[in-house]
Amino acid sequence: MELKDIDPSGIYLQERLFKPRYSAVFLVTVRDVTCVMKVHHGRGPPEYYEPQDRELDIHVLESTAYIRLKERGLCERGIVPYYLGSMRKFDPALCQPHLKMFLEDDYLPSALFLRYIPNQQSLDLSNYTPQRMKNFMSGIEEIHNAGVSHGDPKPRKVMVITVDPERVVWMDFDRAETLEEGHITEWQKRHLQDDKDLVDGVRITLETDYARGDGKLQESIVFFCS
Template sequence: MGFENLEAAEIAFQKKLFSSRFSVIFLVMVRGVTCVMKVHHRRGPRRYYEPEGRELDIHVLESTAYRRLKASGVCDRGLVPDFFGSMRKFDPTPYQPHLKMFMDDEFPPSAIFLECIPNLEMINLHNYTPQRMKTFILGIQEIHKAFVLHDDPKPRNMMVVKDDPERVIWMDFDRAKTYDEHLVTDAQRQLLDEEVEMVTCLQQLLEADVKKRKLEDTLIFY
């Protein structure tokens, strides 16, 4: 499934799920499919003091990562939300009043469309299981096999499905780095390895906190 060449009339807004200064997330119906629409505020041109050779547009970062994850089969394995497509630099006027928060932006917004997964909650003491954390580590390893660095592996982006004791979801790739498999550098491989080590460390600390029945060693991650 892919949403290409969407018209405004094809998107039926159901409700707003989340809002930040970077993006707004909606539950929508598109071509008969209930899904999530994440609309990114667009940043302007690179400023003179910002580093060259590094993508800074969060829409480009996130949509590029999801395209790679989709093409590599990671979406199909259920470790990240399925990716349905994107809209780049569109006029928010036909989407009023739902996108009124984008009308005063200097630059037009962009959006991605993702699988809607009900009953998600962040990994925490009350829903921690060794199997779930094992699957999170497996998930980040599969993401890395697609040469995508999540770059924000914190509990806020690690979701469990409340009615499924085994399924977990890695969310939010708006900081992700997507590498060229044939040009990946030693420094980039080291970043991938360090990210796995970070998630493994979180597993160990969270397991210890579960035994103590309070967030203590892992509090800094939250």
């Protein structure tokens, strides 16, 4: 399934699910398909003090990552949400009143569309199981093998599906770096290692808190504070 040439006036917004700092996430219906629409604030050219040699637009970063992950089969296997398509630089006035927070922006927003996954919760100690942690670790490995560095692999970026005792879904790739085939820069290698180090930290500390058995975040709490 893929959504192409989406007309923003044909989007029925049902409810807002989340409002991260640089985007907003809605449950919507597009052409009789119920899905998630993640809307990113637009941005202009890099400022003089910003890096000039890499992409900074979070919509481009996230949609590019999902395209690569879909090509490598991670969407089909359920490791990441199923990517349906995107809508570049659209007029938010056509989606009012839901997108009023985008009306005063200097640049037009863009959106991407993902298959809706019901019954999901952020990974934490209350839904921790050894199998879910194993799949948490194997998921980031699969993402790296597909040539994508997540960039912010914290527990709040990972969903467990409450009706499925094993499934773990990685999401929110708006800080991701999609690597060029056969050419990885030193900066990208550092980001891949940062991903691995943070994920190892989550694993070790959550395992410790789980083994203690009192249901309290202690060792792992630092990973749930941001």
